[in-house]
Amino acid sequence: MSTxxxxxxxxxxxxxxxLGLVLRRNPIHGALFLVVNLGSVAGLxxxxxxxxxxxxxxxxxxxxxxxxxxxxxxxxxxxxxETGPDPRRAVRLLAPPLGALLCLLLAFVVAxxxxxxxxxAPPAPATLGALGRLLFTRYLFPFELTSVLLxxxxxxxxxLARKRGS
Amino acid sequence: MSLGAYLTLAALVFAIGLFGVLTRRNAVxxxxxxxLMLNAVNINLVAFARFHGDVAGLVFTLFTIAITVxxxxxxxxxxxxxxxxRRTVDADRLDLLRG
Numbered sequence: 333m334s335t336x337x338x339x340x341x342x343x344x345x346x347x348x349x350x351l352g353l354v355l356r357r358n359p360i361h362g363a364l365f366l367v368v369n370l371g372s373v374a375g376l377x378x379x380x381x382x383x384x385x386x387x388x389x390x391x392x393x394x395x396x397x398x399x400x401x402x403x404x405x406x407x408x409x410x411x412x413x414e415t416g417p418d419p420r421r422a423v424r425l426l427a428p429p430l431g432a433l434l435c436l437l438l439a440f441v442v443a444x445x446x447x448x449x450x451x452x453a454p455p456a457p458a459t460l461g462a463l464g465r466l467l468f469t470r471y472l473f474p475f476e477l478t479s480v481l482l483x484x485x486x487x488x489x490x491x492l493a494r495k496r497g498s
Numbered sequence: 499m500s501l502g503a504y505l506t507l508a509a510l511v512f513a514i515g516l517f518g519v520l521t522r523r524n525a526v527x528x529x530x531x532x533x534l535m536l537n538a539v540n541i542n543l544v545a546f547a548r549f550h551g552d553v554a555g556l557v558f559t560l561f562t563i564a565i566t567v568x569x570x571x572x573x574x575x576x577x578x579x580x581x582x583x584r585r586t587v588d589a590d591r592l593d594l595l596r597g
Contacts, residue, residue: 343507350511350534354518362530369511373537376504380548385559389540392563397533397570404574405526408581420590424521431517438509442502462553463560471557478564485568492575 338379345372363401370394384460504545512538525577525587529570536566 349368356362370393377386418424467475511534518531540559547555581587 339503343503346507347510347514350514350518353530353534354514354521359524359526359530362527366530366533369534370537373541376507376541377544380504380544382544382548382556382559385544385556385563388560388563392567393533393537397567400570400574401526401530404578407578408526408587418523427517427520430520431513434516435509435513438512439506442505442509445505459553459556463556466553466557467560471554474561478561481568482564485571489571489575492572492579 335379339376342372342375342379345369346376359405360402363398363405366401367394367398370398381459384463501545501549504541508538508541508545511535511541523588523590525580525589525592526574528589529573529577532573533566533570536562 346369349365349372353362353365353369356365370389374386374389374394377383377389515531515534515538518534519528522528522531540562543555543559543562547553547559577587580592584592586592
């Protein structure tokens with residue numbers, strides 16, 4: 333019973349902040365709504381027994397990525413960009429029906445899906461130890477590739493962001 | 499709690515993210531919508547990992563988070579460079595490659 337209440341509170345927070353993100357025009361409000369959304373999703377991870385991922389979510393997303401977003405918004409000041417008449421209003425009016433259609437399709441797939449384990453979840457395994465063991469044995473190669481990806485991203489960003497001609 | 503509840507929530511958040519990507523005019527807003535969609539995918543992966551009792555889903559979620567960080571860093575750097583050159587972040591006006 334209490335898990336349902338917690339789930340519905342977190343789900344309402346997640347959906348409400350997502351709606352706030354897409355409906356508010358000001359991008360800085362969007363970034364702050366994204367923080368609320370990421371926090372409530374971290375709560376959902378806790379409910380699902382993934383404590384390490386909840387912590388990683390808060391540290392990486394709500395910490396690092398949000399600082400990056402807020403910094404970029406402050407540098408660019410794009411708050412005044414979305415004013416004036418919309419030159420592509422006709423195309424943009426298609427977005428609500430397309431979003432609703434995708435939502436309906438996904439809900440249909442979820443409702444009709446077979447092979448899903450019915451009922452309550454099995455007792456949570458000792459996830460953190462199992463996660464670490466799996467990460468450093470079976471998924472060691474993708475794990476190391478991730479570090480190469482992050483290095484490549486870092487070098488690419490430095491290359492993009494330096495002053496021209498220097 | 500059932501698996502379907504989590505999957506429905508993730509579908510809802512994913513569709514809202516798609517709506518945001520389609521309606522936003524400035525590039526930073528589009529990146530925010532993409533964040534929302536990736537987050538919905540993560541909910542799915544963690545829910546599957548829990549209800550199937552398979553920890554591999556959590557490993558995939560970790561990889562998704564790392565890839566998202568790289569995507570946001572590179573994406574925002576590109577937006578800043580575009581702003582430096584064109585003085586705009588309006589995605590509608592960035593149509594140099596239009597045929």
